[in-house]
Amino acid sequence: MKLLLLLPLVGVALAYTDMNDNFIVDTMMQDPAKARKETQELTACLLDEGPCEGFNAAAKNHMVLTMSDACGECDMMQKRGAVKFLTMMKKEFPQQWEKFEKRYDPTRTNFDKFVQKLSVYKDD
Incomplete structure (x- = not known):
């Protein structure tokens, strides 16, 4: 029983607390033009x-x-x-996408796993 009560707290503790979720909601999810600009930046x-x-x-x-x-x-x-950002980067900025992949997953061992795992969060 105690474990079940702690599980929601663990989920909250795992979030990046220095990341502003309101920014994600307000920008990436609500305003396509602003989302494109923010993705580029x-x-x-x-x-x-x-x-x-x-x-x-x-x-x-x-x-x-x-x-x-x-x-x-x-x-x-x-x-x-993350899914919204990666999807937009790949579609709108293909040259930067290639650089991103080379920098953050040079062996391409993690990227496919990342995309597959997070595909359930895609809202398109």
């Missing part, structure tokens, strides 16, 4: 091709672990945001 940050502040800096700090454990420490909204 986050991609530039992740690839060291642009400024890296606030949400983008936090995302960059977590990216290596996030890719290696398929967003295992993300909460549900962070997983939905």
Whole structure:
């Protein structure tokens, strides 16, 4: 019984607390034009091709672990945001997508697992 009561707390503790879920909801899920702009800015940050502040800096700090454990420490909204971001990056910015894959999963051993595991969070 005690274990069942602790499970929701473990789920909350695993979320990246320095990531603003409201940003994900308000930007990535609600406003396609703004989502495209934010995706471009986050991609530039992740690839060291642009400024890296606030949400983008936090995302960059977590990216290596996030890719290696398929967003295992993300909460549900962070997983939905990751799927939205990756889908948009691949579709809208294919050259940056290739650089992203090479940087964050050079052997491509984690990326397929990441996409497969998080595909249940895709809202399209």
